Amino acid sequence: QKEVEQDPGPLSVPEGAIVSLNCTYSNSAFQYFMWYRQYSRKGPELLMYTYSSGNKEDGRFTAQVDKSSKYISLFIRDSQPSDSATYLCAILTGGGNKLTFGTGTQLKVEL
Amino acid sequence: GAVVSQHPSWVICKSGTSVKIECRSLDFQATTMFWYRQFPKQSLMLMATSNEGSKATYEQGVEKDKFLINHASLTLSTLTVTSAHPEDSSFYICSARDRGGSSPLHFGNGTRLTVT
Numbered sequence: 001q002k003e004v005e006q007d008p009g010p011l012s013v014p015e016g017a018i019v020s021l022n023c024t025y026s027n028s029a030f031q032y033f034m035w036y037r038q039y040s041r042k043g044p045e046l047l048m049y050t051y052s053s054g055n056k057e058d059g060r061f062t063a064q065v066d067k068s069s070k071y072i073s074l075f076i077r078d079s080q081p082s083d084s085a086t087y088l089c090a091i092l093t094g095g096g097n098k099l100t101f102g103t104g105t106q107l108k109v110e111l
Numbered sequence: 112g113a114v115v116s117q118h119p120s121w122v123i124c125k126s127g128t129s130v131k132i133e134c135r136s137l138d139f140q141a142t143t144m145f146w147y148r149q150f151p152k153q154s155l156m157l158m159a160t161s162n163e164g165s166k167a168t169y170e171q172g173v174e175k176d177k178f179l180i181n182h183a184s185l186t187l188s189t190l191t192v193t194s195a196h197p198e199d200s201s202f203y204i205c206s207a208r209d210r211g212g213s214s215p216l217h218f219g220n221g222t223r224l225t226v227t
Contacts, residue, residue: 008152034215043117043204043218044155088154090216097143099216103154 003027006089006102015111019076023089023102026070032092033065035074037085044088048074079109113139113209117219124195124226132190132222134205140185141207145216149202161188195226
């Protein structure tokens with residue numbers, strides 16, 4: 001079993017839709033949770049960073065962490081074509097140095 | 112926000128030659144930088160952790176003599192792919208942490224290497 005599981009997609013939604021992206025993890029030592037967005041042929045861009053269970057909101061993006069279920073989500077409201085990218089979850093153990101990435105979910109927002 | 116600059120953004124080289132990729136933290140000091148490799152439609156695979164002033168730590172299966180890493184200052188790490196072969200063609204991405212502990216990583220824009 002991989003430490004971090006993420007549905008690779010591709011996921012296609014109409015403009016304006018609410019998008020839900022999810023990851024599950026197996027190691028309860030993971031304490032820090034990040035979401036990155038990666039456009040084609042570019043490096044990952046940090047979107048959200050959280051370390052506690054619950055929700056964290058930033059504009060149209062909401063990151064949700066449920067440590068009891070080992071489940072993290074990223075919600076995108078009012079999705080735009082410019083949101084079309086690959087979204088990677090990444091998790092870090094407390095005091096650790098090595099990020100563990102999900103495989104990434106490819107999202108396409110269509111006009 | 113924290114900016115990581117990577118150069119070059121793409122390079123084509125002939126088989127058997129060496130290629131150097133630079134990674135710079137522009138507005139912060141990074142005691143630790145990381146080098147990743149990414150194949151098409153796959154996630155990032157950590158190759159090595161680069162520590163300023165000491166030897167890099169390589170992940171299992173990564174040849175340290177082939178992928179030479181030098182972290183000479185708090186703002187610069189370099190990856191040299193020695194005696195490159197077509198199978199080394201990939202997207203190489205560096206990242207850095209702007210503080211110790213568990214602060215998030217910031218990534219460069221990657222270098223696409225094509226070995227002919």
